[in-house]
Amino acid sequence: MxxxxxxxxxxxxxxxxxxxxxxxxxxxxxxxxxxxxxxxxxxxxxxxxxxxxxxxxxxxxxxxxxxxxxxxxxxxxxxxxxxxxxxxxxxxxxxxxxxxxxxxxxxxxxxxxxxxxxxxxxxxxxxxxxxxxxxxxxxxxxxxxxxxxxxxxRHVPGVLGCGDSLRAESFAGAARLAPPCYTRPEEFEGQKVPAVLLGGDHGAIERWRKEEAGRRTAAWRARQDDETPR
Incomplete structure (x- = not known):
């Protein structure tokens, strides 16, 4: 405890x-x-x-x-x-x-x-x-x-319902941000869920998530550099 x-x-x-x-x-x-x-x-x-x-x-x-x-x-x-x-x-x-x-x-x-x-x-x-x-x-x-x-x-064992939650969230492991996430409906206000998430190819989904996490992380770090007082 x-x-x-x-x-x-x-x-x-x-x-x-x-x-x-x-x-x-x-x-x-x-x-x-x-x-x-x-x-x-x-x-x-x-x-x-x-x-x-x-x-x-x-x-x-x-x-x-x-x-x-x-x-x-x-x-x-x-x-x-x-x-x-x-x-x-x-x-x-x-x-x-x-x-x-x-x-x-x-x-x-x-x-x-x-x-x-x-x-x-x-x-x-x-x-x-x-x-x-x-x-x-x-x-x-x-x-x-x-x-x-x-x-x-949140890091105490058993607190989060899903054991993978901590490993998948932002700043876990290699300190990368999490990728974007989507749920139903497939289209909302003209914006569609990325097709790769609907195709059922888990390997492609995992690659997409890693790429998006890397892109997000790089953009976030660039913003931190830009906003650092000089």
């Missing part, structure tokens, strides 16, 4: 992950488990204060080290073998290979920041890995954490 704890100020957001689709089924059937720990429960005052103004001035607030430390330590007490992962724009970019690698571990802790971020001393002392979904800023780490958790849970 994949055992996950999210350290978050907004635990209710994770109900969207555990309540729907094949990943929701994985949590409901016991193939995976997700719990949340709210740093407010570890605040020093009755108001549950978890943030304060940054040293040096400037706009925004910073998550205080004391409640974050206690919350992460509580998560580690429950999952002692887990690596602690922070979701942050300055992390390394998450990829399909990371999801597969992380699925091989049974315990994970994800830390979701808010506001300007977390006091750096917590990152230095308690975080093992920093992951980003790309060069953008979200209001908090909850949605990025859910995206990572979903990608990881």
């Amino acid at each position: 994949l055992d996950v704890i999210a350290v978050t100020l907004m635990p209710g957001m994770f109900e969207a992950l555990t309540g729907y689709g094949v990943v929701g089924d994985a949590f409901q059937s016991g193939k995976a488990r997700l719990r949340t720990i709210d740093p407010r429960a570890y605040a020093a005052d009755a108001r549950g204060t978890v943030d304060d103004a940054p040293y040096g001035g400037g706009p925004g607030m910073v998550l205080k080290p004391e409640p974050m430390a206690r919350a992460i330590d509580a998560a580690k007490a429950e999952l002692p073998a887990a690596r602690v992962c922070l979701l942050s724009p300055d992390g390394r970019i998450f990829a399909a290979a990371d999801a597969e690698r992380m699925a091989a571990r049974s315990q994970h802790i994800f830390v979701c920041g808010r506001y300007l971020g977390i006091d750096q001393r917590i990152i230095d002392s308690r975080v093992d890995d920093v992951i980003s979904l790309g060069s953008f800023v979200a209001s908090g780490g909850e949605l990025p954490a859910m995206a990572v958790i979903e990608a990881v849970v």
Whole structure:
């Protein structure tokens, strides 16, 4: 079983992950488990204060080290073998290979920041890995954490109904995109399904799919190069 704890100020957001689709089924059937720990429960005052103004001035607030430390330590007490992962724009970019690698571990802790971020001393002392979904800023780490958790849970054996699904999807194996796919009707708004998919020649279909996957991948990589800031 994949055992996950999210350290978050907004635990209710994770109900969207555990309540729907094949990943929701994985949590409901016991193939995976997700719990949340709210740093407010570890605040020093009755108001549950978890943030304060940054040293040096400037706009925004910073998550205080004391409640974050206690919350992460509580998560580690429950999952002692887990690596602690922070979701942050300055992390390394998450990829399909990371999801597969992380699925091989049974315990994970994800830390979701808010506001300007977390006091750096917590990152230095308690975080093992920093992951980003790309060069953008979200209001908090909850949605990025859910995206990572979903990608990881899909690699847990038995979660996907078809055993070939993971091997056939984008970025599997040689990190190629998947080919285009079609279903009934054969013609829609004047556009027809490629004839090769209707002919029943499985060898030709496989060759077409490989060619289309290669074409898509090359075009995608070219777009990434064109869009890279210079």
